[in-house]
Each structure stands twice: as structure tokens, then as C-alpha cells.
Amino acid sequence: MSEAxxxxxxxxxxxxxxxxxxxxxRCFAEYEGVVLEPEGIDADLNHYASVLEKTGxxxxxxxRGEDIVALVACVPSGxxxxxxxxxxxxxxxxxxxxxxxxxxxxxxxxxxxxxxxMELWSDTRFxxxxxxxxxxxxxxxxxTRALGDSSNSIEYQYIKALPQLRAP
Numbered sequence: 001m002s003e004a005x006x007x008x009x010x011x012x013x014x015x016x017x018x019x020x021x022x023x024x025x026r027c028f029a030e031y032e033g034v035v036l037e038p039e040g041i042d043a044d045l046n047h048y049a050s051v052l053e054k055t056g057x058x059x060x061x062x063x064r065g066e067d068i069v070a071l072v073a074c075v076p077s078g079x080x081x082x083x084x085x086x087x088x089x090x091x092x093x094x095x096x097x098x099x100x101x102x103x104x105x106x107x108x109x110x111x112x113x114x115x116x117x118m119e120l121w122s123d124t125r126f127x128x129x130x131x132x133x134x135x136x137x138x139x140x141x142x143x144t145r146a147l148g149d150s151s152n153s154i155e156y157q158y159i160k161a162l163p164q165l166r167a168p
Contacts, residue, residue, distance in 0.1 A: 009105070012049050012059035012071065019068040020045045020061070027088045031125050034151045041149045048073070048086075057085065058109050062098060069093055074106040077119060082110035084120035087129070094128065103136055111162055118162055121145065121155040133158050 012020070021038050024045060028034040036042055044051045052059045057075030061068045069090040077083040084106060089099055107118055120138065122129055130140070138158035147153040 007062055007064040007069070009060055009062055009102070012052070012061050012073070014047045014049045016048070016061060016068055017046045020048055020071060023068050023071060023090065024086075024088055026090060028151075030091065031123075034123065034125065034153070037150055041147060045086075056113075058106070059086070060102065060105060062089075062093070062102070070098060070102060072102040072106050074110050074118070076113065076115070078117075080114055080116040082106075082113070082115040082118050084118055087120070099132060100136065107162055111164065116162055116164065118160045120158045122158065123151075124154050124156055130156070130158075133160075136160070 021036065021042070024042065025036040028036050038046065048059060051057075052073055052075065055075045057073055059071065059073030062070035067090075070088065070093060072087045073085040074082045075085055084103075087099075087102070089102075093099070110118060118138075120133065122133065124144070134140070138160040141157040141159055143157040145155050145157070147155065
């Protein structure tokens with residue numbers, strides 16, 4: 001999936017760590033009280049490709065030369081369920097259609113492994129993201145969870161039934 005001559009989608013690599021931390025840090029900075037914890041809850045970003053590989057997941061970034069401007073991943077979370085993980089876009093990409101393309105990419109990858117359902121957890125403060133997820137067919141569940149992190153994060157759970165691939 002190529003977006004523009006200076007921007008392309010590729011698999012995440014461990015050596016992306018500094019750029020991933022910078023991206024997530026920029027996204028968190030948009031919200032009062034949300035802080036990046038590179039040695040705590042966000043330590044997985046220091047070697048994200050390896051973390052995903054160990055869990056059977058896959059991750060992708062949008063690379064724009066010197067910066068990574070988007071991140072998305074999915075990991076198995078049950079027999080026929082995958083979890084959408086770490087979905088972040090720089091502010092200037094929101095509303096451009098790239099988020100929907102990235103979502104379709106990971107949903108397609110999850111379906112190839114037999115996933116029938118995609119779930120995600122999103123901080124209650126990320127209201128724009130919630131509107132996007134709901135437009136894309138996710139339904140917010142009654143469940144919430146507290147992460148016990150420095151940001152005092154509480155997350156909503158969202159679930160979406162995935163359309164199944166048709167046999168040729």
C-alpha cells in the first residue's frame with residue numbers, strides 16, 4: 001500500500017523504536033494528563049516487532065522519510081479473535097482516509113488467520129478515535145478496564161464482527 005512518493009506502509013521493525021516512541025508521545029501530548037512511559041507500560045515500543053512476533057501478531061507503520069507517522073498492529077486474542085493494538089496517527093493524517101486503509105490491512109491479515117472478530121481497547125479520553133471506530137463498525141461494550149498507569153487510563157472495549165473471506 002503506497003500513499004505518496006514520500007510516504008509508504010511497511011512492517012514495523014525493532015529499529016523503529018525511537019520513532020515509534022516519538023509518534024506515540026506526540027499523540028499522547030494532545031491529551032491533558034496522558035504521558036508516555038517508555039520504561040513502563042509503553043516499554044513494548046522499544047522492541048515492538050519482536051513483541052508482536054512472540055505473540056503471533058503483525059504490525060505496520062507509515063514511513064515518511066525521517067518520521068514514522070502512523071502505527072497499527074493486531075495480535076491473536078482467542079481462537080477466532082484478534083485484537084487491534086497501538087493504532088496511532090499523526091494529527092495531520094487524521095481524516096485523510098489512511099486510518100481506514102490501515103484498519104482494512106490488519107483486518108485482512110487477521111481474517112487470513114481465521115479471525116471472525118476484532119476487539120480493541122481505547123482510552124476513554126480518545127473521543128475522536130471512538131467516533132472513527134464506531135463508523136468502521138465497532139461497537140462499544142459495557143466493559144472498561146483500568147491500566148494502573150501514570151496517566152490513570154481507563155479504557156473502553158470495542159468489538160467488531162469481521163466479514164469473512166469467500167472461497168474462490
